[in-house]
Amino acid sequence: MINVLGTFSAIWLVLWVLLSVLFVVIYPVVRPLLFRLHPRYGSALLLFYWTVPFLASISSTSILFMPTVESILVDAHCHAECLEHAPLIYSNGLAWFGVVIGSIVFVLLSVQFLLTMTRSVQLHRQFNSLGRPLGEYYAIKSQCPLVFTLGWWHPSIYVSDGLAQGCDEWDLSIILLHEQAHQERRDNLRLLLARLCSAILSQNLARQMMADLQLMTEEACDFRAAEKFGHIAVAETLIKVKRLLMAHPAPLPMGVLGFAEREVETRIMALLNAANRVSPKPWQLVFLGAGILLALLLLVSPLHHGSEWVITFLAADVPHLH
Amino acid sequence: MxxxxxxxxxxxxxxxxxxxxxxxxxxxxxxxxxxxxxxxxxxxxxxxxxxxxxxxxxxxxxxxxxxxxxxxxxxxxxxxxxSNLLARLMGDVIHLLHDGRLETILSSFVNVAADLDDKSLNDLEALIAKKKQDLGGGAE
CATH class of the missing domain: 1.10.10.10 (Winged helix-like DNA-binding domain superfamily/Winged helix DNA-binding domain)
Incomplete structure (x- = not known):
């Protein structure tokens, strides 16, 4: 059991790291293509892009440990005494290494998830308790002009009195439609998923990736509001809210956010040039999905041989499972 | 006492x-x-x-x-x-939004950083007005 679990963890982690490095390297090429798409598709594909290293590594490693599936995808071969083996040859040292590292990663991811969840639940409870429910949102008695959507499964919208007083009914409708889009799309959950799946990336890379994903997510909600109110009206509301926020003493000095700087400017430019964004056709998405599935299946054979080569290299006395 | x-x-x-x-x-x-x-x-x-x-x-x-x-x-x-408690909570939210610690918990309509000055906002407004004019008086 330890051998299987440890070997699984070791292969999965090595593959996760390698795929993450590969995806980071090719991201500068993929990024402009994604930002040329309609943000609805762009944000979904960007989320998918950053979860692929995690999902592909875990699914291809799982396939590797399913003898029936693996036997179809990996050509017959033998080692040393040419004994049949399934799923892989193993090494005790590697297995224990895998168990230890896998456990550390699992614990770190769980702690990160639990801390974020606790913070989310606390904030949700406090704002719900202190705010006044007004139909589709909670009114918050604060002069800071802020509106936000909080929560993962059942997100709620919070609008401060400062924002409600500084906007007219038209602007407020646009803002609420934008926030409702966050609610329906469960954007906070998407961001959490992306953050956990890219936990292996360095802090700097992860911030850049999250900033892009947040930007694309905001654009997707802007475009949703624009379907009803028009792109120009949404752009005007963005300016108005930004001015309200700038007039309030709360904003922190320029440069604090790093990658997300000038987000509003980018979103306004996206709205003004909405006609340039492309919506992929359904057959193109099906083609992309089929291509990814094929790549995943084709990955199994080289992964099997590569893993065995690494195991043999690391351990001279490699016993077989059978 | x-x-x-x-x-x-x-x-x-x-x-x-x-x-x-x-x-x-x-x-x-x-x-x-x-x-x-x-x-x-x-x-x-x-x-x-x-x-x-x-x-x-x-x-x-x-x-x-x-x-x-x-x-x-x-x-x-x-x-x-x-209201003091709410104001304090909002302040915390703003600061946590800034350093990215709330990025996976909440989404705000616009970011809270003072990353644009008045001139940039005026330029953007001028761009919007021009686009509006190009489209014929505001209709899209």
């Missing part, structure tokens, strides 16, 4: 459910003893008197309630108003 607390520098952004219920009871009706606070909490969420007493003690240490000794018991009142 007003007794001073020993520590009052704890941020109120970590209030639990029961602490919020107790604060709510004190906002509704100040100067209550623990027994009254307990009876003013909605019946379906009512804790024991001991729990309310320890919650009041915790809130006192956090600087959110104050107390006066009358006879053998204390009467409590909220020293932090609901």
């Amino acid at each position: 007003i007794k001073k607390r020993s520590s009052s520098n704890v941020l109120p952004n970590t209030l639990g459910e029961l602490e919020l219920l107790v604060m709510e009871a004190l906002w509704q009706q100040p100067h209550q003893d623990a027994k009254n606070v307990c009876s003013n909490i909605p019946r379906n969420r009512q804790p024991t008197l001991n729990t309310v007493q320890s919650t009041l003690e915790r809130l006192y240490k956090k600087g959110l309630v104050d107390r006066i000794k009358t006879g053998h018991a204390y009467t409590y009142y909220a020293s932090f108003s609901r």
